[in-house]
Amino acid sequence: MNxxxxxxxxxxxxxxxxxxxxxxxxxxxxxxxxxxxxxxxxVLGELALTIGLIxxxxxxxxxxxxxxxxxxLTVLWVSWAVATGFAxxxxxxxxxxxxxxxxxFLQLSLDRATKKIRVARFSAGLLILQxxxxxxxxxxxxxxxxxxxxxxxxxxxLLTMVIVYTxxxxxxxxxxxREHGHYSDLLGSMNSAEGQSP
Amino acid sequence: MTLNSAKRDELFNQTMVEYGDALWRLxxxxxxxxxxxxxxxxEILMAIWQALEQFxxxxxxxxxxxxxxxxxxxxxxxxxxxxxxxxxxxxxxPDPRQALYKLTEEDRRRQQLxxxxxxxxxxxxxxxxxxxxxxxxxxxxxxxxxxEGNVAVRLTRARKAVEQSIRGGEAS
Numbered sequence: 001m002n003x004x005x006x007x008x009x010x011x012x013x014x015x016x017x018x019x020x021x022x023x024x025x026x027x028x029x030x031x032x033x034x035x036x037x038x039x040x041x042x043v044l045g046e047l048a049l050t051i052g053l054i055x056x057x058x059x060x061x062x063x064x065x066x067x068x069x070x071x072x073l074t075v076l077w078v079s080w081a082v083a084t085g086f087a088x089x090x091x092x093x094x095x096x097x098x099x100x101x102x103x104x105f106l107q108l109s110l111d112r113a114t115k116k117i118r119v120a121r122f123s124a125g126l127l128i129l130q131x132x133x134x135x136x137x138x139x140x141x142x143x144x145x146x147x148x149x150x151x152x153x154x155x156x157x158l159l160t161m162v163i164v165y166t167x168x169x170x171x172x173x174x175x176x177x178r179e180h181g182h183y184s185d186l187l188g189s190m191n192s193a194e195g196q197s198p
Numbered sequence: 199m200t201l202n203s204a205k206r207d208e209l210f211n212q213t214m215v216e217y218g219d220a221l222w223r224l225x226x227x228x229x230x231x232x233x234x235x236x237x238x239x240x241e242i243l244m245a246i247w248q249a250l251e252q253f254x255x256x257x258x259x260x261x262x263x264x265x266x267x268x269x270x271x272x273x274x275x276x277x278x279x280x281x282x283x284x285x286x287x288x289x290x291x292p293d294p295r296q297a298l299y300k301l302t303e304e305d306r307r308r309q310q311l312x313x314x315x316x317x318x319x320x321x322x323x324x325x326x327x328x329x330x331x332x333x334x335x336x337x338x339x340x341x342x343x344x345x346e347g348n349v350a351v352r353l354t355r356a357r358k359a360v361e362q363s364i365r366g367g368e369a370s
Contacts, residue, residue: 006361014308015330021222023236025214028243035244099249099262101343102324105269109276182276190321 053080075133079126086122090115106190110183116176123169131162206250209259213246217263220331224264226312227320227327228271242270264333264341268324314363322356325349329356 053076060069100108221242225235245266253262315323328338335353339346 006357006364008357011307011311011360012330012332014304015223015311016332017304018219018223018226018308020219021239023222023239025211028240031240031244032247099252099265100269101265101341102268102272103343105265105343106272109273179276186272186275186320189319190324192319192321 053077071137075130079130083122083126087119090118090122103190106183106187110180110187113176113180113183117173117180120169120173120176123165123172127162127165127169134158206247209250209253210247213250213259213263214243217260221263221267223331224267224271224327227268227315227323228274230316234274238271238274241274242267245270258337258340260333261337261340264328264331264337268328268341272320310364311360314360317363318356318359322352322359325352326356326360329353 057073057077060073222235222239225238225242229235229238246263249262249266253259315326318326324342325338328341333341335346335349338349338353342349344352
C-alpha cells in the first residue's frame with residue numbers, strides 16, 4: 001500500500017484552481033427572460049380559465065336556465081373552491097425553502113413530496129366524485145339536461161377530459177413518489193455519514 | 199423588507215464576481231456530465247436571483263449563496279429522470295480516450311481529487327467541498343445544518359476516504 005502523505009493544502013489549491021466557469025451572464029439573462037415569459041403565460045392561462053368560468057356562469061345562469069345547469073354550475077364552483085382551499089392549505093410552511101440549511105431543506109423537500117402525493121390522491125378523489133356526479137346528472141336529466149342536444153359530442157368531451165385528467169394524475173403521483181424516494185434516501189445518507197457513496 | 203430591482207441587480211452582479219467560480223465548482227458535487235453542470239449552474243443562478251430579493255444585509259452573503267447552491271444541487275439530482283444510477287456510476291470512470299499523458303501534474307492531482315470526491319457519500323462530500331473552498335467549520339455547520347463537532351467528524355472521515363481513494367488510484 002502506498003503510504004505517501006497527502007498534502008491537503010496542495011489539494012485545496014488544486015481544487016480551487018479548476019478552470020473558471022465557462023458560462024457568461026448572457027446565457028443566464030436569456031434563461032431568466034424565458035422563465036419570465038413562462039410565468040406570464042401561466043398567469044394569462046389562469047386568467048383565461050377564470051374568465052371562462054365566469055362567462056360560463058353568466059351564460060348558464062340566466063332566467064331561462066334549467067335546473068340541471070344550475071346544479072352543474074354549483075358543483076363546478078364548489079369544486080373550484082374546494083380545490084383552491086386544499087391547494088392553499090397544502091402549501092403552508094413551504095415558502096422560501098431554498099435558503100434553509102441542507103438538512104432543513106431536505107426535510108422540507110421530503111414534506112413537499114409527501115404533500116405532492118397528497119395532491120395526487122386528492123385529485124383522484126375529486127375526479128371520481130365529479131365523474132359520479134356527471135353520470136348521475138346525465139342519467140337523471142337525459143331529456144332536458146346539457147347533454148340532451150348532442151349526447152355523443154358531450155360523451156366524447158367528458159371521456160377525453162377524464163382520460164387526460166387520469167393520465168396527469170398518474171404521472172404526477174409517480175413523479176411525487178420518485179421525489180419522495182430520492183429525498184428519503186438522501187436524508188438517510190446525509191444522516192449516516194458513512195464514507196463511500198452507495 | 200425586499201430589495202428593489204436595481205439593488206438586487208447590483209448585489210447579484212457582485213455575488214457572481216465573487217462566487218461565480220465557486221458555484222461552478224460546487225456543481226461538480228452533484229452532476230457528472232458537463233452539460234448537466236452547465237444546466238445546474240444556471241439553475242443555481244436563477245435560485246440566487248430569486249432569493250436575493252429577500253436577502254437581509256445582516257446575513258452573511260457567503261453562507262447564503264452556498265446554502266442556495268447546495269440545496270439546488272440536492273434537488274437537481276431528484277429531477278434527473280432519464281439517467282439511471284448505473285449510467286451515473288459509469289461517468290465516474292475517466293474517458294480512456296482522454297490523453298492522460300498530456301495532463302500536467304496539477305491536472306492529474308485535481309482529477310484524482312475530483313474522482314475521490316465523486317465517490318463520497320453526500321454527507322461527507324458536501325462538508326469536504328465547502329472545506330476545500332475555504333469555509334470555516336462554523337460556516338460549514340451553518341450551510342449543512344449540523345453541529346460544529348459533527349462537521350469535524352465528517353471532515354476527518356471524508357479526508358480519510360479521499361486519501362484512501364487517491365492512494366488506491368496511484369497504486370493501480
